[in-house]
Each structure stands twice: as C-alpha cells, then as structure tokens.
Amino acid sequence: MSHTAWRFALTVVSLAALATTGWSLYAVARHYDAPEIIAVAVFLVFDGIAYACLHLASEASAAGRSAFGARFTAVGMAGVSVYLNDFHADLIRGGTPASLLFAMPTVGLLLLSELAWAGPRADARAARTEQPYRLPAFGGWAWALAPRLAGRTVKARAVHHIEHGPPTAVMTVEAPVRHSATEVLRRRFGEMDPAEAIRVAHDAHPDAPPAELASMLITYGVIVDAVQVALVLHGQPAEVTVDRDDTDDADRDADDAPQVTGRPALTKAQAILEAAAVLGPKFKAADIVDRVKRINRITTDDAYVRTVLHREKKAGPDSDGRPMEGGYA
Known part of the structure; x- marks a missing residue:
C-alpha cells in the first residue's frame, strides 16, 4: 500500500471511530440537559485530548524525551471516555454489546495510532544508536510447551539489558564486492615500480618487442612507451660485477x-x-x-x-x- 493510500485509509477509520464514540458522548451530555454545542464539545474534549496526548508521546519518544506524562494522560482521558460510553449503554439498556459498540472505536483508534507512529519512533532511536529491549522471538510452540522457562528467560534478558545495556549493536553485513582478474592485476601492477612491471612482462613474453610490451602494460594501467621499455631492458645499472677471461687478446x-x-x-x-x-x-x-x-x-x-x-x-x-x-x- 502506498503512503497516500495508507493516510487516506487511516483518516477514514479515524473519522468513523470519532463519529461512533462521539455520538455516544453527545447522548450522555444531552441526558444531563447540556446544550447541543456543549454536547458536541464533550466528545472533542475527551477523545481529542487522548488522541493529541498520544501524538505528543510519540514525538517525545522520537526526540529521546520521556513520554510517560503524555501516555498517562492519553490513557486517563481514554478511560473516562470508555466509562461514559458504558454509561450510555446502560441508559439505553443495551447491555454489553452496546457498551462495546460505543467504547471500542476509541480504544481501537488509539491503538492504531500507537502502532502507526511506532515505525518513525524506531527510526529516530536507531539514528541515535539506541537499542530498546525487545522480547526474544521464541515462537508460539516454545511458549506453549515451556511457558515458565520462556518467562524466566525473558526476565533474565530484561534484567541483563537494564544492568549492562543492549548487546552488540546489529551491524549491516554488506556482500563482498567481486572483482575480475584484470581489475585485481591492475591494482597489483599499480603498486609496483614501473621498471619491475616491465621486467615481469618481459619474463612472461621474452620474445615480444618493446612496443608490444608497452601496449600490454598499458592495458594493466602501467603507462609506458616503447622507448622506456627498451631503456629498462637494455640500460646499464649503476654497478655491475663481471669476470674477465684471461685468454682474451x-x-x-x-x-x-x-x-x-x-x-x-x-x-x-x-x-x-x-x-x-x-x-x-x-x-x-x-x-x-x-x-x-x-x-x-x-x-x-x-x-x-x-x-x-x-x-x-x-x-x-x-x-x-x-x-x-x-x-x-
């Protein structure tokens, strides 16, 4: 789903949830003879404040601040709204079904908003190199077959996380870059002295003329010409030791x-x-x-x-x- 489609769907769900729970709060306010304007303001106050506090809590978490106050306020306002919805269900003698019908839209909207903002909060924490504690992924069968052991393990890891901090940060492992033989040899020749590279090429092709050796070395990144190759192969070193034949004339x-x-x-x-x-x-x-x-x-x-x-x-x-x-x- 694209970002635009997701935002549109979230807006539609939010408006539907607010309309359902808002009508219930409006009915409760009118039951107490509140003016229509005040009755409309009732659901805006309770659900609006809860929704706004949840948004503030998400921003606080993303910024690295404590979100306890904002979350506590959101839960408190949502709790009062649910209580009033349940009271409206009693007024119309709707019982439990009516209570769930009026109250659950508020709860669902807050949970959906919390999940929607969890991703940006996690990205912001990762940017600050924070690594909050997460439940280990044991799987459903592990919890079903060994619930006590799984619970003790989760607790032990949580205590270790609190006392010693998170384990080694997860590093992204990049796939090794593959190079061709020519690229590797080009780097090897690039690290060599040009004269030594010329001698290596001459040893591999002893019968090749200087011009051909120069052309071959250029393909490996050693820029030389035929004169330089001939100078290295036929030039005289600074010092040499030669035994002379005593029988020479x-x-x-x-x-x-x-x-x-x-x-x-x-x-x-x-x-x-x-x-x-x-x-x-x-x-x-x-x-x-x-x-x-x-x-x-x-x-x-x-x-x-x-x-x-x-x-x-x-x-x-x-x-x-x-x-x-x-x-x-």
Whole structure:
C-alpha cells in the first residue's frame, strides 16, 4: 500500500471511530440537559485530548524525551471516555454489546495510532544508536510447551539489558564486492615500480618487442612507451660485477668492457662460446652475434666472434674435450 493510500485509509477509520464514540458522548451530555454545542464539545474534549496526548508521546519518544506524562494522560482521558460510553449503554439498556459498540472505536483508534507512529519512533532511536529491549522471538510452540522457562528467560534478558545495556549493536553485513582478474592485476601492477612491471612482462613474453610490451602494460594501467621499455631492458645499472677471461687478446680489452646482463655475469667470450654450443654445428657468426645481444645483452661483431671461435678451436681438448664443429662464415 502506498503512503497516500495508507493516510487516506487511516483518516477514514479515524473519522468513523470519532463519529461512533462521539455520538455516544453527545447522548450522555444531552441526558444531563447540556446544550447541543456543549454536547458536541464533550466528545472533542475527551477523545481529542487522548488522541493529541498520544501524538505528543510519540514525538517525545522520537526526540529521546520521556513520554510517560503524555501516555498517562492519553490513557486517563481514554478511560473516562470508555466509562461514559458504558454509561450510555446502560441508559439505553443495551447491555454489553452496546457498551462495546460505543467504547471500542476509541480504544481501537488509539491503538492504531500507537502502532502507526511506532515505525518513525524506531527510526529516530536507531539514528541515535539506541537499542530498546525487545522480547526474544521464541515462537508460539516454545511458549506453549515451556511457558515458565520462556518467562524466566525473558526476565533474565530484561534484567541483563537494564544492568549492562543492549548487546552488540546489529551491524549491516554488506556482500563482498567481486572483482575480475584484470581489475585485481591492475591494482597489483599499480603498486609496483614501473621498471619491475616491465621486467615481469618481459619474463612472461621474452620474445615480444618493446612496443608490444608497452601496449600490454598499458592495458594493466602501467603507462609506458616503447622507448622506456627498451631503456629498462637494455640500460646499464649503476654497478655491475663481471669476470674477465684471461685468454682474451690485449687489443680486445676495450670490447670486453662490462656489459649489463639480467643473468649471472659472463665475459663476452664466454657468452659467444655458450651461444655456439647452443646453436649447434650449423651456425653463422651473425647468428651468434644476434643471440648474444638478445640473451646476454652483450654487443659484439662478426670479427670478434670468429676470433674467439678460432682461439677456442686452437685450444682443442683444453676446452671441452672435442674440436669445435660448425662454420662461422
């Protein structure tokens, strides 16, 4: 039911209840020869004051004030109104049915108003973080099968509420927010140093060019370009430790300068020999140059490759126990 429909229904019921009990009070007043205006004022006084006091009690409760006075006054005025309704039933010799007919509209209207204002009062108390005592929900079967135990339990909880206050406030549990794997990885990459993120992407795709790695990292929120990726992957660190091969020619000392590597430090000659062993018998000097640059991050040329391989071939069994195979054109 909408709020407007509810208000309309409550208004109709209130007017009907006031008309029924009001006519009874009007008849009692006329019985005592009261003027018609005074007779009309009688029911407005009794039922109107009771209804107004109930409204004041609701506002007091919502504001955190004591509503005892207003509620006591509402009950008192309603009690007098019910007594006069019962007296009217005796005047017309209607008995109990007439008494209920004239009195119950007042009682029902006050109870309905009390229930209607209970919701706003509870909202106001919740806003002030108040938690009044409420009867535990044992269920009808529990009260029917163990009424004494249920009563003692209710009393014990009420005493605990009075002495120690309400239990832990009810907290609203929000459903966990689900994130996709991409969102989680974006946050993880966002917490990383960009250089470290570039190295992680390179380890996952070692053959990808810098431009492709940069495009891939952008999808994870790491804004870099191809030049920055190449700088991180091929740049030189501040300090490196490189072991130099003592068999290198003196005129090649400049070519054996320390090189940046992401692997354990190797001399240029060792890197060339390792590439030659991996490539097998069918290799060319250009293939070794390309592999040493790509794997070991060491720059060399064809002439130096031929020199190292020739020196290794002359060394013979001292290297690995077998002659060097393959060409190096």
